[in-house]
Each structure stands twice: as C-alpha cells, then as structure tokens.
Amino acid sequence: MIRYERIAQHLDWGVVTTTCALVVIGLMSVYSSTSASGPSIFLRQLTWVCMGCVFLVAAFAVDYRNLMYSAWPFYALVLLGLVLVFVIGREISGARRWIELGPMRMQPSEIVKIFVIVWLAYWSEKNRHIVAYRFRDLLFPVSVVALPVILILLQPDLGTAGIVSFIACAMFIMMGIRRSTLLALSGMVLAGLPAAWFALKDYQKTRILTFLDPSRDPQGSGYHAIQSKIAVGSGGLLGKGFLHGTQTQLNFLPEHHTDFIFSVVAEEWGFAGSILLITLYLILITKIIDIGLKAKDRFGALICFGIASYFTFHVFINISMAVGIFPVVGVPLPFVSYGGTFMLINLVCIGLVLNVAWRRFIF
Amino acid sequence: MEPNIANPHLEEDLKKRSRYLLGFVIVLLGILALRLLYMQIIRGQYYEELSKNNRIRILPVLAPRGRILDRNGVVLADNRPALNVVVLPEDVTDVARTARRLAPLVDKDAKAIEQAVIKGKTRPYDPVAVARDVDFEQVAKVEMEMFRLPGVSIEAVPEREYLFGDLACHVIGYIGEVSKARLEEMRGMDYSPGDLVGKNGIEAYCEAALRGTKGRRVVEVDATGRLSSVLEEVAPVPGRDVRLTLDADLHAVARHSLGDRAGAVVAMVPDTGEVLVMESTPGYEPSIFAGTLSPTQWREIMNDPLHPLENRALRGAYPPGSVYKVVVSLAAFKAGILNPDARVYCPGFYSMGRVSFGCWRREGHGYVDFVRALTESCDVYFYNLGRALGVDAIAEVATQLGLGRKTGVLYNEASGVIPTRAWKRKRFGQPWHPGESVIHAIGQGFTAVTPIQVAKAMSAVLNGGYVLKPRIVADEPRIVERDLAIPRMQVEIIKRGLWGVVSDPRGTAHSIWDKDVPMGGKTGTAQVARGYTSKLPDEADIPYRYRDHAWFFGFSPIERPEIVVVAMVEHGGHGGAVAAPIVRDVIKGYYLIKGSRHDQVRADSPTP
Structure with a gap:
C-alpha cells in the first residue's frame, strides 16, 4: 500500500494532466479531420495511444539510470534500424522511412530523436569533469550523433534530420560549450548553409522556395501553405465549432490529420483553442525543465532538457508551418498529429520525465 | 528530506543555462501566439472571406510541349491550339444535373462526366477536362448554355499534333493522361491529375525535356465561379525541342x-x-x-490481330x-x-x-x-x-x-x-x-x-x-x-x-x-x-x-x-x-x- 501511495504522492500530476489534455485534443482533431472517410484512422490512432500508455508505464517503471548502461547497445539498435530501412524498408513517395513489423509500420528515424537525447545525457554524465566543452571534446560526441543523422538524410527525410540536429545542438549548449568555441561553430554553420542548399533534392528546394514565395507553385506545396493559412485565419476568435471547419471538412487540405492537424484545431476552435493548445505546451515544457532542474544527476537533468527541446522544436516548426512562417517540412505536432511511432515516442518521453521526477531524491 | 528543493548537487551553470532554455521556449511560443493573434483576430475577417467565397483561384497554365524533329529539322510532332471544356468541381452546385446538361452539348456520356467531376472533388480547385479538343460549334453551344452551368468553362490549351500521322508513330510514341501510380511516383514534382504525359516512345523517353514548366494565373472569380479579374500571371516555360537521328x-x-x-x-x-x-x-x-x-476505338485497337x-x-x-x-x-x-x-x-x-x-x-x-x-x-x-x-x-x-x-x-x-x-x-x-x-x-x-x-x-x-x-x-x-x-x-x-x-x-x-x-x-x-x-x-x-x-x-x-x-x-x-x-x-x-x-x-x- 505504501508503494502505491508513494507513487500517487510523488508522481508529477501536472505533467500527467497536461499530457492527457493534449492527447484528448489530438484524438478529437484526428476524428474531426478524418470523419468524412470513416472512423478507421481515428480508431487506429486510439490503439496507438493505448499502446503508448503501456510504453509510458514501462519507461516510468525502471530506474532511468539503467539507461546509462544501455546507451551503447541503444546506439547499435538505432543504427541497425536505420540500415534496415534501406534493405527492407517500404518506399512511400520517393523516400524509404518505414520498416514493417507484422501489421505495424515503424519509423526508426523517430526513435533516433530519443536516442540522441539519452546518449548525450549519458555522455555528459560520464564527462562530468568537463565544465565547458572545447573543440576536441566535441569531436567524438558530434561524430556519434552525426552518423544516424546522415543515414536519415539519405532516406531522404530532411525534416527529421533537421530536428535531430536541433535537439543535439540544444543539448550541447546545455552541456556547456566554451564561448569562443560556440562562436566559431556558429560561424561555420552559417558559412556552410549555401553548400547545403546544393545538396538538397529538387523537391526540397521547391518547398523552401515555395515558402519564400507561396504562390510560386500553389497547386503543389504552396497549395498546402495557402489553404492552411486560410483555415487558421478563418477560425477567428472562437472557431467554427467541432466538425464544422469548412476548409478541412471540404478537403482543401490534404494530409490534414498528420502534418497540418494544427489547422484543424485552429479552424474549429479559433484563437481561443489555439492559445489553449499553445499554453498547454508551455505548461508541459516548463514543467519538464523544472523537473530537470530538480533531478539528482546530470543524466536525468539533461534527459529532461533534451525532451523539452524536442517538444519545443516540434511544436514551433509544426505550428509555424501551419501559419505560414516556416516551409512545409513534414514535422508532426506532439500528441496531436496522427502517427503511431511518433505517438509512442512522445508518451515514452513523458514516461522518462516522470521517472526522473520520481527518483529525484538521493535516498 | 526536502521534497521540492532543487538538487544541490546540480551545478550552478546548468541552472543558469536552463533559464536560457526556458526563455527560448517562451520566445518561440510567444511568436506563435502573436502570429495567431494577427491571423485569427486582426486579419480574421479577411481569411473568413477567403474561406467563405473562395474567391481566389490559382489556375495552372500548361506549358507547350517541346516539338519532336527529325535529323534534318522536319517537324514530326508539334502543338496546335485547342479548346477544352473544363469543370471546376468546387463551383458545381449539382454534379448530376450539370453532367446531364453538358453531355449532349459535347457528345459525351453524362455518367462519364459525372464520374470525372466526382473524382476531381478531392482537389476541388483543379479544373477537370471533361471534353478535350472540342470544335467551334460545340464551344458555341456550351457558351450559350453557360449561365445554367456553374463551374463549366472553356479553356485554351496546346494540343499535340503528329504531322505525319502514323509514320514513325512507334518511335514518337504518344501522350495520355497521367496514371495514378505514376502520379504517386512523381509526387513533389509539377504533376497533377489530368496532366498529359508521354506514355511511350520518345514522348516518354524524353518526357523531362519535352514537358517544360507550368505557368499559373491567379484569378478572382464571382459567386458562380466565373472569372472576374486576373490578379497575377506567370507565363509557362515551354518544353525543349527534341531532335532525333531519324530521317x-x-x-x-x-x-x-x-x-x-x-x-x-x-x-x-x-x-x-x-x-x-x-x-x-x-x-x-x-x-x-x-x-x-x-x-470502341480502344477495343478496335486492342483486338486488332x-x-x-x-x-x-x-x-x-x-x-x-x-x-x-x-x-x-x-x-x-x-x-x-x-x-x-x-x-x-x-x-x-x-x-x-x-x-x-x-x-x-x-x-x-x-x-x-x-x-x-x-x-x-x-x-x-x-x-x-x-x-x-x-x-x-x-x-x-x-x-x-x-x-x-x-x-x-x-x-x-x-x-x-x-x-x-x-x-x-x-x-x-x-x-x-x-x-x-x-x-x-x-x-x-x-x-x-x-x-x-x-x-x-x-x-x-x-x-x-x-x-x-x-x-x-x-x-x-x-x-x-x-x-x-x-x-x-x-x-x-x-x-x-x-x-x-x-x-x-x-x-x-x-x-x-x-x-x-x-x-x-x-x-x-x-x-x-x-x-x-x-x-x-x-x-x-x-x-x-x-x-x-x-x-x-x-x-x-x-x-x-x-x-x-x-x-x-x-x-x-x-x-x-x-x-x-x-x-x-x-x-x-x-x-x-x-x-x-x-x-x-x-x-x-x-x-x-
């Protein structure tokens, strides 16, 4: 009995309730955006949420410090998954991203995000003595992270590769980089951008150009951007009501249950609904950072900071895309967008955060 | 044990940096909130108007396909202007009735027109060509009935013309409406349903060169979908000519x-x-x-021994x-x-x-x-x-x-x-x-x-x-x-x-x-x-x-x-x-x- 009481007492209920609220909003939006074609997608998403809860409990139950021992095996597993994508992966619209596991499809590149967080946290814990990382200290961890990123770029999946790099950058900065090194590195990245442009595929260039001038190819990627903006803007203060978003119900917006789910929320629930959603994210991320601060070791702290930055990047890029201040890159909205692997990873992250919070006491 | 006090073992600098992270998060989410305020409250009226009337249409302008020439520059395949009867699915109020009225004017089957328009509903702002290359008499008939046919319009397009008929027809190949499978394959490129693509011969082999790049016209339309003004026009880039070694x-x-x-x-x-x-x-x-x-034509060709x-x-x-x-x-x-x-x-x-x-x-x-x-x-x-x-x-x-x-x-x-x-x-x-x-x-x-x-x-x-x-x-x-x-x-x-x-x-x-x-x-x-x-x-x-x-x-x-x-x-x-x-x-x-x-x-x- 004592055990259950302790769980109830020390569980971070703030995180639990905000997560539940986000998941419910997500399920409602997926239902609304796909109700025209029957409930099958909604039911599939519901199944993923239930499975995700099981994973969440698993990620919570075992002391997170055990993850330190599995940082390297985890690396091997991630690399294996990414290589398997090339060997037996399913090709969907020109990119290999999924592998089939029985009736399910897994997207190993999603798992890379959580790997990068755990591995860098482990590395930071192991090298506690480094106060400010210099160039030579960064070389090894950067290469470890770069390998899976390159494999993702080859799929090609620019969005995920970008997010993983952002998360890694955020974590390195949290780990502490010497000021001069940080300045030099930023300079190098800025100088390298033009070169990266030439490495992009034509359709990726088109997307970025379309973003800079949305009417460039309105029937293609610009079409999404324009229709999404109309959907969001026409939501007004209170929205058109659940199941009454004309833009989404009338199918102006393809893929609105995945990458453009925010347009559904914003159109049906208006400014009030969108601000509520953003506030929920803000509460959740703030709580996660707070838990990181109270963690008993660097490992736990950095896991929380990593997860916080992971959610931040996803939320910011996804919503920016829907409101037309960022190119269309296929980055889903945490807890809300349709997508199995992504939902699992999101809930596992919450499990880890609760884990760190619960085991924050040294004794 | 003090439950809610930060762990004293955590270094001071980590705490400081976490505050930066928090600040960063607040700035990013704040940007989103401001953007939403601007779009949904300040400009809400404008977008609502757009969504209600959907007055802005972006129409693709097809690029003329490149010509196919023989080794001496003799033109084997060219384009000539042709008129298509097109339907914008969004503007059709009653698909079955429109199809029934339109069918006799263009000598088509009403069912076929209905199906094509319904199929086009998934992209309601892409015009669907229901009759290609119609003659002037048919155009006149459609024009006269236009007021009863919301969503129907006449569109001038370049039509493929093979100047020597069946001579070297297998080498030149032919074009036809892009298939669904191919459309999926070419996602992210400039292809949309109903586009004509090379299906065989040189038309397929040199598709990339011959095709060119579509242009577009941003137009404003009235309540019945009729064009009222052109807001913007970008000319298409014509496809490149392909010269063959054939004589x-x-x-x-x-x-x-x-x-x-x-x-x-x-x-x-x-x-x-x-x-x-x-x-x-x-x-x-x-x-x-x-x-x-x-x-019938198709069966005739397929059943030819x-x-x-x-x-x-x-x-x-x-x-x-x-x-x-x-x-x-x-x-x-x-x-x-x-x-x-x-x-x-x-x-x-x-x-x-x-x-x-x-x-x-x-x-x-x-x-x-x-x-x-x-x-x-x-x-x-x-x-x-x-x-x-x-x-x-x-x-x-x-x-x-x-x-x-x-x-x-x-x-x-x-x-x-x-x-x-x-x-x-x-x-x-x-x-x-x-x-x-x-x-x-x-x-x-x-x-x-x-x-x-x-x-x-x-x-x-x-x-x-x-x-x-x-x-x-x-x-x-x-x-x-x-x-x-x-x-x-x-x-x-x-x-x-x-x-x-x-x-x-x-x-x-x-x-x-x-x-x-x-x-x-x-x-x-x-x-x-x-x-x-x-x-x-x-x-x-x-x-x-x-x-x-x-x-x-x-x-x-x-x-x-x-x-x-x-x-x-x-x-x-x-x-x-x-x-x-x-x-x-x-x-x-x-x-x-x-x-x-x-x-x-x-x-x-x-x-x-």
Missing part, C-alpha cells in the same frame, strides 16, 4: 515498301549507332491517345534464321576453328546419329568454302560449325554483340533470348541436346532477337567490332559498349560472302541485284511451325500464323558501309523474296535522298 523521308520509303504487311525496318549508321529508320507496321494514329479515347501498338522493331523477338550465320562465323573465327578456304561437302542433309538435318537446298550445294557457304546460305556448312563450337561459344559472341539484351534505345523494349546450356537447364530443367547446337547455328530454335538488336550486332561486325548503343535522340553521345576488335581479315571475308548474297547469281538474294546499288546482306527465314509447313507444297496454302518470318539485313556500300538496314516481315515467308526487296528500297532511297540533299546544298551555296 523522315527515309522512313516514308521504308513504310511504303513494307506496305500493309506486319513487320519492321531498322536502318542504322554502323559507325555511330545513329538510328535513321525505325519503322513498325501496322501503325496507328498517335493523336487519338491525347484526346479521350472512346471505348496484328497488334498495331506493338513496336516490332523493339519488341518483336523472333528467331533470326540464317542472318545468325554471320554471328556463328565470327564465333568460329574467334575459336580458331574456321579456315575460310577449307571446303565442306554438302549432300543436302547433315546426319548426327540417327537424326538427319536437311539443308534448305534439298539437292545439296556440293563442295562449299566459307564465302560460298554464306552466299548460298548453306545450312550443312553451318551445322558443322555449330556442332564443333557448341552453343555456349556461339552464345558468348552473340551476347557480346548485344543480341538477346535490351539495347536501351527507348523504353518498353523486349530483351529476346540467346540460349545457353545453363539457360535451358534453368528454364526447362533439361540438359542441352547436341542437336540443338546444330539447329542453333542456323538461327532456329530458342533464339529470339529483335530487329534493333540485329541492326546493332551487324553494325558492330561491319565496323570492326565496336558494339555501339543505338541512339535515336540526336544529342545522346556515341557510346561504345564494347570493342571486340575483330581482325580486318575476318571482316573482309565475311563482307565478301555477304556481297555474294546479292551480287552472285547463286546468292540467296540475287533477285534484288541492282548494279547501281552496291550492297551486301544476308537473308533469314525463321521457321514458325517446322513439321506442319513442310507437308504443304504451296506456300499460299499455309495459314498466315504458321508462315515463316522473313528477315534480311543489308548494308551499303561494301567498302566502308554508311548504312545498315534490317527488315523483318512477320509471317512474310522467305527472307530473300520478301524482306530483301524492302532493304534494297531503303538503301536506294538513302542514296536518292543523299544525292538530292547534296544537290540542294550545292544549289544553295553562293557562287564565288
């Missing part, structure tokens, strides 16, 4: 000579691999595929018959077992154990050397070579020459078969019978090659061993796939035998002899049903589908060949009688055209 005039000669028989003619420049002619008969009218093909859609030059794989003897000769030279001066006695048959293989000349050729064996196409001579070489040695040379392999000149090619022992074991699970090597040596049995492969292989023999990738697009470079380095002596003696085929009174194609046309060649007759035909005395009694395929390959001039021509007539009968005259006509035409061009150039050049 349209020579093509016409080949087509005329083939007449209404089913067959193929390929003419190639042996030193460069340029294809001058690739004709296949019967042909079809390529422009019918760009419009909406009626089911002569399969007019098939490009026989690329996809017609048949046993090469005695044309293959050239390949066997080369293999025998390579194996070092052929002395051209040694003579073989041909009694009219060849015995192997209890089995006997007949020569085509039942009474026999008597003593024949290599040159005579080629000239008179003595089967017994080559039975001997085949037996001695074995199938694998012949197959090796044949494969090196490009036989039994796709040439890559265009898409949708057949590869054919060059059998080997391993192939037969894999295919039939049976060992190779020595008798089959004998048959193989005269190009019968499992062997199946296409006319383009024969032209490629024979070009390689004549040019001294450069196996060239045949090419039909003028800017493709000359690609040497392999250099077999055939000794000059071997090439010369083979040419001597081939020259005799036409020039020698005993040659199998002497009937086409023309002293003004210096040419050599080799006849081939591919047996279709061996036992059956031999029982019937008169060729005319044999049902069409059991008749032999007639082959002839010819080249000219003898010394340094400028042109190689391969003719194949399906179920045509004997190669010398049926296919050889076609090759002669093409070669004669080649000189005639060359002469007249030469004269023209001289006449055009200014006198000093």
